[in-house]
Amino acid sequence: MPVELPKTSLDWATDALEEFDQPRNEETVDANGIRTITQYTTNEDGKKVKVTRRIRRIEKRTLVNHQVAERKTWAKFGAEKGSKPGPDNATTTVGENVTLKLHAGAKNTETTQQEQTKNPLVNKQVKCRLCQGEHFTAKCPYREELQLVGIGDVNADDIPPSDAGPAASAPGGSKYVPPSRRAGGGAGESMNRNRDDLPTLRVTNVSEDASEDDLRDLFSRFGKVFRVYIGRDRETGIGKGYAFVSFEDRANAEKAMQKVHGMGYDNLILNCQWSQPREARPAPA
Amino acid sequence: MRPILLQGHERSLTQIKYNADGDLIFSCSKDHRINVWYSHNGERLGTYDGHNGTIWTVDVDSESRFLISGSADNMMKLWEVKTGKCLYTWEFPTAIKRVAFSEDDNYIACITEQRMGYQGAIRIFQINRKGDGKDQSKEPNFMFHPIESKATVLAFSATSDQLVTGHESGKLTLYNTKTGEEVVSNKRAHREVVTDIQMSPDRSYFITSSKDKSAKLYDTKTLDELKSYTTETPLNSAAIAPGRPYILLGGGQEAMNVTTTSARQGKFETRFWHKIFEEEVGRVKGHFGPINTIAVHPAGTSYASGGEDGFIRVHHFDESYFRARPYGDMEPEEE
Numbered sequence: 090m091p092v093e094l095p096k097t098s099l100d101w102a103t104d105a106l107e108e109f110d111q112p113r114n115e116e117t118v119d120a121n122g123i124r125t126i127t128q129y130t131t132n133e134d135g136k137k138v139k140v141t142r143r144i145r146r147i148e149k150r151t152l153v154n155h156q157v158a159e160r161k162t163w164a165k166f167g168a169e170k171g172s173k174p175g176p177d178n179a180t181t182t183v184g185e186n187v188t189l190k191l192h193a194g195a196k197n198t199e200t201t202q203q204e205q206t207k208n209p210l211v212n213k214q215v216k217c218r219l220c221q222g223e224h225f226t227a228k229c230p231y232r233e234e235l236q237l238v239g240i241g242d243v244n245a246d247d248i249p250p251s252d253a254g255p256a257a258s259a260p261g262g263s264k265y266v267p268p269s270r271r272a273g274g275g276a277g278e279s280m281n282r283n284r285d286d287l288p289t290l291r292v293t294n295v296s297e298d299a300s301e302d303d304l305r306d307l308f309s310r311f312g313k314v315f316r317v318y319i320g321r322d323r324e325t326g327i328g329k330g331y332a333f334v335s336f337e338d339r340a341n342a343e344k345a346m347q348k349v350h351g352m353g354y355d356n357l358i359l360n361c362q363w364s365q366p367r368e369a370r371p372a373p374a
Numbered sequence: 375m376r377p378i379l380l381q382g383h384e385r386s387l388t389q390i391k392y393n394a395d396g397d398l399i400f401s402c403s404k405d406h407r408i409n410v411w412y413s414h415n416g417e418r419l420g421t422y423d424g425h426n427g428t429i430w431t432v433d434v435d436s437e438s439r440f441l442i443s444g445s446a447d448n449m450m451k452l453w454e455v456k457t458g459k460c461l462y463t464w465e466f467p468t469a470i471k472r473v474a475f476s477e478d479d480n481y482i483a484c485i486t487e488q489r490m491g492y493q494g495a496i497r498i499f500q501i502n503r504k505g506d507g508k509d510q511s512k513e514p515n516f517m518f519h520p521i522e523s524k525a526t527v528l529a530f531s532a533t534s535d536q537l538v539t540g541h542e543s544g545k546l547t548l549y550n551t552k553t554g555e556e557v558v559s560n561k562r563a564h565r566e567v568v569t570d571i572q573m574s575p576d577r578s579y580f581i582t583s584s585k586d587k588s589a590k591l592y593d594t595k596t597l598d599e600l601k602s603y604t605t606e607t608p609l610n611s612a613a614i615a616p617g618r619p620y621i622l623l624g625g626g627q628e629a630m631n632v633t634t635t636s637a638r639q640g641k642f643e644t645r646f647w648h649k650i651f652e653e654e655v656g657r658v659k660g661h662f663g664p665i666n667t668i669a670v671h672p673a674g675t676s677y678a679s680g681g682e683d684g685f686i687r688v689h690h691f692d693e694s695y696f697r698a699r700p701y702g703d704m705e706p707e708e709e
Contacts, residue, residue: 151414157397160438161412166458167421168407174417181416184377184660184687191620191646191656191698 121324122146287315287335288342289364295319296355297328308334311348312341333364375695377660378416380686382409387680388429389667394436396671398455399678401686402429408443410455413676416688420458424451431472435479440507442482444470450484452501452510462510464499467492472527476534477577479503481515483537483551485525494524496539498551518554520547526568531594532577538594540568540582546597560597564588569625570611575672581621583612589623591649601652607641611667617674618696619649619705624665624679644668644679648700655700660687 115127128140153161165172218226226232292304301317308314315337320329336342350361383403391400392413399411408422408429427447434441434455441453446469452462468487475482481498488494497514501507523543530537531548536557539547544564548557564584573580579600583589589612591601603612609625626642642664646656663682670677676690699705 153397154395156438157395160397160456163419163456165418165420167423169418169420176415176417180380180382180418181411182379182381184379186376187658187660187689189375189646189656189658189689189692189695191695191700193648193651193653193655193700 119324121322123324287337288339289333289335290342290346290349291362291364292332292334292349293330293360293362294357295328295330295332295359296357297330299328299332299355304332304334307349307354308336308345311336311345313337375689375692378688378690380409380411380416380418380688381684382411382418382421382686383407383684386663386682386684387666387686389431390669390678390680390686391432391434392669392671392678393434393438393455394672395438396673396675398434398438399669399686399688400432400434400441401678401680402432402443403680403684404428405684406445408432408441408453410441411686411688413671413678413688422451422453422458422460424460424463425449427469430470433473433475433482435475436477437479440475440479440501440503442473442475442484444473444484446470452507454507461507464510464512468494472525474529474537476530476537477532478534481530481534481551483528483530485528485539488524493519495519496525496528496537496549496554516551516554518549527571527582529571529573529580530577531573538571538580538597540564540571540584542567544568544584544586546582546592548594548597558595558597560592560599563590563592563597563599566608569609570667572613574614575616581612581614583609583623583625585609587625589621589647591621601649603647603652605641605645605654610665613668613670613677614649615646615670615674615677616672620655621647621649622668622670622677623647624668626661626664626682628664642681644677651701651704658689661685
């Protein structure tokens with residue numbers, strides 16, 4: 090992150106002094122092999138800029154035959170004559186990630202998707218909010234009279250539409266239905282809902298390689314899992330060996346705890362307990 | 375996978391070739407320039423400058439020593455791959471549409487266009503590989519004129535005395551290069567012009583693509599149809615992926631109609647088809663125009679596509695590509 094320092098005199102003499110004053114560039118390597126390079130430079134506006142770069146170097150070795158190795162040392166020619174080795178940004182760039190999923194019948198799935206996106210538009214019906222006729226509300230011929238009487242407003246806001254149930258359950262229905270009114274849906278997720286309210290299990294001795302999805306697979310057989318969190322190293326992204334799993338239902342969580350506690354998972358024996366709220370957790374020894 | 379974008383051409387690509395080891399990619403374009411790139415990182419090694427017209431075609435020998443190119447300026451040039459020097463130039467009355475090295479590197483074949491009162495011709499030259507390569511014979515060893523429909527593409531079979539040509543009418547012909555006579559021909563191979571022909575690694579079969587929206591596998595000896603892949607758009611190129619049972623197809627709507635439709639409808643994706651089951655198994659998007667040419671690394675680890683948009687996209691396959699078994703147990707054993 091560039092940090093701007095106050096602008097000072099642009100006199101060459103002080104400039105030279107400043108350069109002398111500037112902290113030297115630093116390069117440190119931490120235990121995870123991440124190299125931190127800190128550089129101090131002066132930008133075009135005469136402001137000092139501190140640039141910190143964090144780099145991880147990964148060495149990859151490939152074996153090639155002798156002819157290929159020899160060709161890599163060839164001098165450049167033609168329009169590239171005299172260019173330094175390495176790709177030139179003017180001609181070579183790395184594109185956006187593209188995916189290639191190989192599966193049977195790829196073509197068929199695409200056409201069905203297209204049909205699905207087309208169909209709701211075809212079946213969409215125009216319905217007037219005021220008189221329930223088949224036209225847009227703005228073009229309703231009875232608009233002025235109904236609005237005066239106030240019927241339109243009553244219809245639109247206070248009485249829930251009678252066909253809300255079937256419309257919600259039918260796929261591709263165009264009308265928005267709040268989650269609490271959807272068929273089969275309970276209370277929706279609330280922003281204010283505290284995740285500490287949910288029954289949460291603290292799982293320790295988790296393998297480094299286990300991912301959120303792996304744990305979700307493991308625990309969802311006991312009931313609906315609301316959230317899985319794996320403690321990871323901030324730098325390397327490698328798991329630290331603990332995870333929190335929140336269930337929607339306390340009974341399921343209890344069942345999961347009994348079953349999973351002491352279970353072997355990826356050569357390690359899982360340890361599963363109720364998660365303690367932050368304040369109540371005993372200080373680590 | 376993250377493709378490497380090579381922006382060395384100002385106009386649409388006409389052909390891309392990997393060398394035998396797969397470490398170099400040669401590309402030619404309508405902007406009169408041939409580029410050579412390192413395939414592993416997309417670095418441009420150099421350019422071969424000297425042509426004065428659209429370069430329709432390039433080919434490289436198996437030692438990566440000589441490069442041959444054919445252009446609309448009626449010239450065919452032999453280049454030294456390492457230095458970019460032009461070693462020899464042949465001049466013809468009409469443009470050169472396709473060139474190819476034979477399996478043993480000793481012969482080159484070229485197709486010249488039928489135009490301005492000249493008949494289309496196929497010429498075979500013997501390459502003098504001794505010395506610096508500048509001493510080549512001006513006259514072809516053999517020359518013959520295809521009858522009926524003009525030839526558009528060609529490739530040598532496993533031996534240098536036979537070559538396969540694709541024609542404007544959709545016909546395929548196996549010629550004897552020494553006598554110029556037709557050994558076998560398949561008049562109904564395609565319904566429209568054959569746009570590309572690429573041999574399998576052992577040259578026992580080959581793939582053709584055509585404007586009739588299909589690509590087909592043919593047996594080199596008998597020209598019998600082995601497999602057929604039918605798509606929705608005209609095809610400009612087809613390639614066989616070594617090591618895995620896939621076929622790569624490139625094409626898309628004609629360049630002249632591109633502005634009238636969206637990229638999605640244009641189908642400018644590289645399409646992967648299963649070689650045996652003749653079904654599409656995947657797509658890779660990225661080009662803004664039709665794909666003119668596709669080449670696959672000889673070891674099957676990467677592929678490059680060149681489009682009407684002037685870009686080359688080099689894709690190194692992810693591990694998932696090699697692990698994928700779209701048809702499960704029905705999948706054939708690895709080649």
